[in-house]
Amino acid sequence: MRKFQDRDTRIKLNDYWNKAGLIRKRNLEAWDDKQLQDESLRLQKEAKLGKPLDALMVDAYALVCETAKRALGLQPFNVQIIAGIALHESYLIEQHTGEGKTLSAVMPAYLNALTGQGVHVLTFNDYLAKRDAQWMGPIYRFLGLTVSYVQSGMKLPEKREAYAADITYVTAKEAGFDYLRDTIAFTSADTVHRPFHYVIVDEADSLLLDESRVPLVITGESDTSVSQGIIFAEIVRQLEEEKHYDFDEFGRNVYLNEGGAAEAELKLGCGNLYDPANSHELTLLNCALHVEVLLKKDVDYIVRDGQIELIEEYTGRVAENRYLPEGLQAALADKEGLQQQAGGKVLGTITLQHFISLYPKMCGMTATAHVSAMEFEEIYGLQVLQIPSNRPNNRIDYPHRIYTHREAKLQALVQEISSVHQTGRPILIGTSSVEESHLLANELSAADVSCQVLNAKNDAEEAEIVAKAGELGAVTVSTHMAGRGVDIRLGGGSLQQAEAVIKLGGLFVIGTQVNESMRIDNQLRGRAGRQGDPGTSVFFVSLEDEMMLRFGIHKAVRVTRQEEALIDPMLQRQIEHMQRMMIGQNFEMQQELNRYSDMIEDQRRILYEERLRILIGEQSMSPVEQRVRLFYIDEFWAEHLSYAAYLREGIHLEGLVSGSPIDEFHKQVAEAYEQIPDKMNEASASMLAKLEGSNDPEKWAEFGLKSPSSTRTYMVNDQYIQNKRSSWNTGTVVAYWIRKLLSLILRPVHKLPKM
Ligand code: ADP
Numbered sequence: 074m075r076k077f078q079d080r081d082t083r084i085k086l087n088d089y090w091n092k093a094g095l096i097r098k099r100n101l102e103a104w105d106d107k108q109l110q111d112e113s114l115r116l117q118k119e120a121k122l123g124k125p126l127d128a129l130m131v132d133a134y135a136l137v138c139e140t141a142k143r144a145l146g147l148q149p150f151n152v153q154i155i156a157g158i159a160l161h162e163s164y165l166i167e168q169h170t171g172e173g174k175t176l177s178a179v180m181p182a183y184l185n186a187l188t189g190q191g192v193h194v195l196t197f198n199d200y201l202a203k204r205d206a207q208w209m210g211p212i213y214r215f216l217g218l219t220v221s222y223v224q225s226g227m228k229l230p231e232k233r234e235a236y237a238a239d240i241t242y243v244t245a246k247e248a249g250f251d252y253l254r255d256t257i258a259f260t261s262a263d264t265v266h267r268p269f270h271y272v273i274v275d276e277a278d279s280l281l282l283d284e285s286r287v288p289l290v291i292t293g294e295s296d297t298s299v300s301q302g303i304i305f306a307e308i309v310r311q312l313e314e315e316k317h318y319d320f321d322e323f324g325r326n327v328y329l330n331e332g333g334a335a336e337a338e339l340k341l342g343c344g345n346l347y348d349p350a351n352s353h354e355l356t357l358l359n360c361a362l363h364v365e366v367l368l369k370k371d372v373d374y375i376v377r378d379g380q381i382e383l384i385e386e387y388t389g390r391v392a393e394n395r396y397l398p399e400g401l402q403a404a405l406a407d408k409e410g411l412q413q414q415a416g417g418k419v420l421g422t423i424t425l426q427h428f429i430s431l432y433p434k435m436c437g438m439t440a441t442a443h444v445s446a447m448e449f450e451e452i453y454g455l456q457v458l459q460i461p462s463n464r465p466n467n468r469i470d471y472p473h474r475i476y477t478h479r480e481a482k483l484q485a486l487v488q489e490i491s492s493v494h495q496t497g498r499p500i501l502i503g504t505s506s507v508e509e510s511h512l513l514a515n516e517l518s519a520a521d522v523s524c525q526v527l528n529a530k531n532d533a534e535e536a537e538i539v540a541k542a543g544e545l546g547a548v549t550v551s552t553h554m555a556g557r558g559v560d561i562r563l564g565g566g567s568l569q570q571a572e573a574v575i576k577l578g579g580l581f582v583i584g585t586q587v588n589e590s591m592r593i594d595n596q597l598r599g600r601a602g603r604q605g606d607p608g609t610s611v612f613f614v615s616l617e618d619e620m621m622l623r624f625g626i627h628k629a630v631r632v633t634r635q636e637e638a639l640i641d642p643m644l645q646r647q648i649e650h651m652q653r654m655m656i657g658q659n660f661e662m663q664q665e666l667n668r669y670s671d672m673i674e675d676q677r678r679i680l681y682e683e684r685l686r687i688l689i690g691e692q693s694m695s696p697v698e699q700r701v702r703l704f705y706i707d708e709f710w711a712e713h714l715s716y717a718a719y720l721r722e723g724i725h726l727e728g729l730v731s732g733s734p735i736d737e738f739h740k741q742v743a744e745a746y747e748q749i750p751d752k753m754n755e756a757s758a759s760m761l762a763k764l765e766g767s768n769d770p771e772k773w774a775e776f777g778l779k780s781p782s783s784t785r786t787y788m789v790n791d792q793y794i795q796n797k798r799s800s801w802n803t804g805t806v807v808a809y810w811i812r813k814l815l816s817l818i819l820r821p822v823h824k825l826p827k828m
Contacts, residue, residue, distance in 0.1 A: 082458065092131065092154075093151045093155050095131050096131050096154055097151070099132065099135035101135055101139040109140060110217055113216040114217060117189070120189075126161070126187065129184065130184055134180045136216060137179055137183050143215070144211035144212050144215050145209075147173075149177075150173065151463075156174070157179075159460065161436070162436075163435065163436045165277055165455040165456065166436075166439075166459075167440065167443050168440065169440050169462050169466075169603070170440045172463060172603075173463075174275065178273050179213070181436070183213065183218065185270070186213075189239065191239065191240075193241050193242075193272045194240065194272075195248060196244055196275050197275060197280070197557050199244055200536060201242075202222045213239065219238040219239045220238055220240045220241075221235040221236075221237075222243060223235045223241060225244070233264075233265045236265050245280045245429065246289060246788065251266060253290075253420075254784065256684070257421060260688070261688050270432065271432065272435045273437070274438070276439050277437025277438055277449075280429070281425075281429065281437060281453060281455075282445055282448055286426065287395075288424045288789045289423055289428065290787055290789055291786050292784065292785050292786075302360070303410075305361035305407070312336065312337075312365075316332050317330065318362060327362055329358070334347070341354060357400070357404070360400040364404045368408075376409055381402075381405055384506070394786070394787045421711075427670065435453070440595070444653075444656065445656065448656070448663075462604075464605025468602025469609050471609065472642070473611070474611060474613050475616070475638060475639045476636075477615065477632055478634055482585075489613075490520075494548055497545045497546050498579075500548045500583065501542050501580060501583070501600055502550045502583045502585060503585065504552060509586075510550045510551065510552060514526045524548035524549065525541075525549045526551070527539070539559045542561050543562050543565050543574065545574060561600050563575060563603075578607050578608070579601060581608070582597060582608065582610040583611055584598075584613070586618050587612050587614055588620075589620060589655050590652070591652045629647065673717055680749070684703060687699055697767060701760050701764070706753065709749045709752055713746060717745075720741055720742065763776060
């Protein structure tokens, strides 16, 4: 199989090399600016008349290459042209850090924007959206196209204008939030997006895989709610492992055992906890238990100014504007004894994966795609193509240095960093959490090595610090993915320094832990050895690292505690095997979650299309009828979402009794959805009668037919839903049935409530 793939890839790349040759041959050096611009006008005209873009590609790419040289002083490398062709042909390209993806993307963006239907380049953060639009802007503008960028917090007219540009750089989440806002707009003048056309996703592994399950949510006004959960927080605080609850084999999930359920029943005085009448209590209890034992303060979240802020799993950064699913968020507030902000009515929600799938044509680029090729293919139908690097790779990746315990690893790390630092060679250290980066920084300063710790909250500052990480003598301690999208130049831009750094061996990259995802490790490695530079990467691992404990590697290796590194080539292979297993496990988790959200997404699409038909005036309706219909679509959709969320929380209880939870969920959601049209017609007719055909917006408002006065958008950490759901594993099911049987047998004596 692999052989066939390699052969296909070779054939494809050969074809692209030939095309790149043709593009190069269209040497436009002798043309003056006006000739180039006239040529661009010709291409636009032909594209708008329907000439296939494939037929315009060679001319268009040749134009971009010549313009890039004149406007930016950059002559695209052949590999960049090849990357550009692959992006146009909807591939997910892997192109290493520093190879110039930003410029590669300009060619397909220009070509696909020729029709005037708009192209979006989705970036990793606001800073990169602005930087890339400003950096590449002169090329597009020279060729007569408009280019813009969106930042979160921009006002509606500004956004509208930005999305009206031929090419728009924007983060995926902002584009998604804007889409959600559009779905509840009452007039087309209040919408910002045009119909989607072509999207290029930058840092595609992060957005399309790591973040893809994250639901974006828009809610109406929020208020402060009174918590019911404090009592549950109190109960779980007193529970003990094994006696009251157990973990699954990977320690990802926790579930009450017999002892725990009995203890909770005693404290709550609620009778059998597994009685359907107690399903609400059981849900609250599970949420409380989950946050009590699985979420750790200052690791998974911090408390600042009376608010809970979640920490991103992959980066160790504070996740701005992100919350847990409602039940867990409330339980976490209870655990910390904080007042909680209720989310307000959910008006719309969409996962990043569904949002990005709304674009009829998509492609992506990243430095790390290959190891996740199967996921890209299965989820998005995207094939991964590895683009050769411009110059041969000169980076040396050393085998992991594995220690028996943490202290030995830390000591070895400090020693290694100190001795490399003495030579002046720049070092970049990737840690897995903010906490760990501070710990290491303290140790380094005790060893007289001063280092720069990234303040990961500030994207712009982060980019600047990472950009300087290649300077002579620089020691930069960062979280794992810091600086995605930012290039580390040896010598920080000074040629003289660069030469000195090259002599020292280039950038030295150290990972202080291997990550669950090999992609994240590769991201970090890829910071060294850009454009054929020399460089080195190595990971330090201890058998006491969280991941080693979780996967039982520490038990599998029977070695006595020692200060020196272990020499055992099998160990690294074992770790890599475990990482590969994780790819499969995470993929399955994602598929499972998708089964819940896919149906809601299909329903949403149908209803939204109906809404759009009413809004762009396709159905002949009086203004009042239009307003009433739109209003009720939103009302009933919000009600439907809330019902679906409720079902999802409790479905496992019912599911266990009557079959598979997912089938039960589908059945009930489908039934509820089918009732929407009738409910809508009825409510609309009654409202129209009350309004007596009035077209006066003031009267509409009097009857409540108005947009929410304010909305809030945020993201939900869906992985916790998964964890919670998975907590219904074999142990829980067995416990459930034992209790059910016991309750049947003992009912007459103990008067247990009816099941
Ligand atoms: P990536 O996103 O692939 O890591 P960037 O787009 O940030 O890379 O570009 C990395 C660096 O390479 C930038 O400093 C850019 O100016 C430079 N670069 C890109 N393309 C070229 C080119 N064709 N010629 C010279 N320098 C280039």
